[in-house]
Amino acid sequence: MYLPALVVVSVFIIYPFLNGIRISFTDWNGFSQTKNWVGLEQYKRMFLDPNTWLVVKNTLLYGIGSTIFQNVIGLLYALLLNKSIRLKSLTRTIIYLPVIISPLVMGYIWYFFFAYQGGALNDVLMLFGFEKINALGNPDVNTWIIVFVNTYQFVGIAMIIYLAGLQSISKDYYEAAVNDGASAFQKFKNITLPLLMPAITINVILNIIGGLKLFDVILALTGGGPGNASQSMSTFMYSLYFSRQDAGYAATQGVLMAFITLVFSLLALVYFKRKEVDA
Amino acid sequence: MKNKEKKSRRFFTVVALIVTLFHLIPFYILITTSLKASNDFSSKWVLPSSIHIENFMKAWEQASLGNAFINTTIITAGAALLLIVFGSLAAYPLARMNTRLNKFVYFLFIAIMIVPPLTALVPLYKMVVDMGMMNTHEIAILNNMAAFLPLTIFLYAGFIRSTIPKELEEAAKIDGASTLKIFFKVVFPLLKPITATVLIISCVFIWNDYQFAIFFLQDESVQTLTVALASFFGQNQSNLNLVAAAAIMSMLPMTILFLFLQKYFVAGLSSGSVKG
Numbered sequence: 001m002y003l004p005a006l007v008v009v010s011v012f013i014i015y016p017f018l019n020g021i022r023i024s025f026t027d028w029n030g031f032s033q034t035k036n037w038v039g040l041e042q043y044k045r046m047f048l049d050p051n052t053w054l055v056v057k058n059t060l061l062y063g064i065g066s067t068i069f070q071n072v073i074g075l076l077y078a079l080l081l082n083k084s085i086r087l088k089s090l091t092r093t094i095i096y097l098p099v100i101i102s103p104l105v106m107g108y109i110w111y112f113f114f115a116y117q118g119g120a121l122n123d124v125l126m127l128f129g130f131e132k133i134n135a136l137g138n139p140d141v142n143t144w145i146i147v148f149v150n151t152y153q154f155v156g157i158a159m160i161i162y163l164a165g166l167q168s169i170s171k172d173y174y175e176a177a178v179n180d181g182a183s184a185f186q187k188f189k190n191i192t193l194p195l196l197m198p199a200i201t202i203n204v205i206l207n208i209i210g211g212l213k214l215f216d217v218i219l220a221l222t223g224g225g226p227g228n229a230s231q232s233m234s235t236f237m238y239s240l241y242f243s244r245q246d247a248g249y250a251a252t253q254g255v256l257m258a259f260i261t262l263v264f265s266l267l268a269l270v271y272f273k274r275k276e277v278d279a
Numbered sequence: 280m281k282n283k284e285k286k287s288r289r290f291f292t293v294v295a296l297i298v299t300l301f302h303l304i305p306f307y308i309l310i311t312t313s314l315k316a317s318n319d320f321s322s323k324w325v326l327p328s329s330i331h332i333e334n335f336m337k338a339w340e341q342a343s344l345g346n347a348f349i350n351t352t353i354i355t356a357g358a359a360l361l362l363i364v365f366g367s368l369a370a371y372p373l374a375r376m377n378t379r380l381n382k383f384v385y386f387l388f389i390a391i392m393i394v395p396p397l398t399a400l401v402p403l404y405k406m407v408v409d410m411g412m413m414n415t416h417e418i419a420i421l422n423n424m425a426a427f428l429p430l431t432i433f434l435y436a437g438f439i440r441s442t443i444p445k446e447l448e449e450a451a452k453i454d455g456a457s458t459l460k461i462f463f464k465v466v467f468p469l470l471k472p473i474t475a476t477v478l479i480i481s482c483v484f485i486w487n488d489y490q491f492a493i494f495f496l497q498d499e500s501v502q503t504l505t506v507a508l509a510s511f512f513g514q515n516q517s518n519l520n521l522v523a524a525a526a527i528m529s530m531l532p533m534t535i536l537f538l539f540l541q542k543y544f545v546a547g548l549s550s551g552s553v554k555g
Contacts (some may be wrong), residue, residue, distance in 0.1 A: 001371055002370075006384065009428055016402040020398065020401055022400040030401065080295055086288075097302075098305075101487070101488075102505055105530055112308050119323070120324060127449070152302070152305075218507075234395065237398075241400060247405075254397075258395075262390075262394055
């Protein structure tokens with residue numbers, strides 16, 4: 001019964017992926033009928049290309065940076081909204097509403113905020129007598145803006161999963177801890193955090209996978225620029241193939257991207273699963 | 280004690296209010312921008328001095344959103360429908376029959392979930408060109424479906440394992456029903472809650488897809504909302520009111536769907552952590 005599904009992923013994911021490994025050993029330009037086998041030439045080129053390392057660094061920043069922010073902030077939001085407060089469900093809805101908006105549109109929305117000309121941020125800065133800043137054109141800043149926007153958009157998912165985790169923890173534990181005279185921090189550290197481990201695992205994995213493949217939001221906010229300064233592996237591959245007709249090399253970068261994603265996701269999975277057992 | 284509780288409730292309500300206001304900033308800017316005149320260079324924080332609803336009509340025409348809406352709807356509905364049929368069918372034996380082969384197939388689907396489909400961009404593009412499927416709805420449906428099948432199977436399999444009682448199927452088996460018949464008559468109707476979840480999550484993500492659309496749907500006649508928006512943004516950098524209006528219209532259907540079906544959406548997102 002899984003045959004139809006298996007055929008679909010085989011044709012549209014597994015076969016192209018394996019074929020990509022083959023293409024990564026050629027100098028194919030993506031359009032002509034000829035392609036020459038060049039052995040490890042593209043791999044050598046990839047390792048010597050400073051762009052590769054810049055892009056890998058950005059991708060890891062997007063992946064790991066977003067993961068940390070989404071989890072810390074998502075957990076804080078969940079703790080806050082697990083309390084008895086007013087307008088709880090409205091707050092929740094507003095925080096996870098961005099999840100359903102296309103990352104491309106989300107990029108444009110924040111472009112209105114960070115734009116150099118007429119951006120909302122610069123209006124505030126000028127109001128207080130500061131100079132306008134070109135946040136999206138500054139390589140030191142724009143990668144962090146991309147992390148910020150990705151966090152803003154998807155923190156709602158982390159929050160929901162943490163809320164579900166919090167609600168599955170029995171109240172008895174806390175009552176026992178209160179009887180033993182535990183402080184709020186001790187309760188959090190010794191009860192909440194260990195019992196939340198399964199939620200942490202799923203969040204970290206989801207966020208790492210999502211962050212490492214960031215694409216649309218980068219194109220919308222910076223176009224990967226200036227130069228290649230804010231490019232991720234996905235957008236870099238895209239530009240190598242479509243703008244520079246360097247298909248063989250793009251395929252090589254694709255292999256590297258798959259490798260990096262797999263390694264980091266598996267490392268995170270093994271690390272957090274082990275913690276779960278301890279708890 | 281009572282007083283202290285009241286005080287802390289008020290404190291956390293204020294904190295939540297601040298968080299909410301912060302999260303509303305981009306929406307506020309988007310909506311006010313969409314209502315301003317194109318020669319209105321007032322700060323993005325300022326409310327429009329006069330409301331320009333006609334921005335929406337103009338954006339609709341100029342960005343050819345009508346055509347894009349039809350394309351996006353066809354692709355989203357087609358892919359979501361196939362995902363539900365293929366995904367639930369595949370998940371059933373993987374959740375129930377723990378043979379070595381099934382374990383391997385399940386592992387394969389999970390591994391595909393981790394590696395981004397975009398890593399195979401170059402060969403996929405070549406394959407699509409060779410098959411003559413460039414600029415067709417079919418290719419967008421198939422690509423999106425393939426990309427979301429692993430997650431769909433994961434969600435269905437988890438749900439079947441944790442909530443569907445085996446006894447029902449066994450009773451049907453004794454009555455001599457075939458596996459396929461048992462699945463469609465007995466199991467599938469019980470999967471309603473998770474089907475709703477899969478439907479909403481996949482609709483949202485396929486509706487918003489840009490990666491596949493930008494590669495495989497470059498022709499204007501088949502372009503989706505994201506592609507139409509991206510090219511509209513490229514042409515109207517100085518006329519952001521229209522871009523904002525177009526963006527709002529493009530996200531309206533999913534926002535409405537989400538507000539109505541929130542319950543399922545949240546349940547689906549959280550089921551992963553609760554059920555493991």
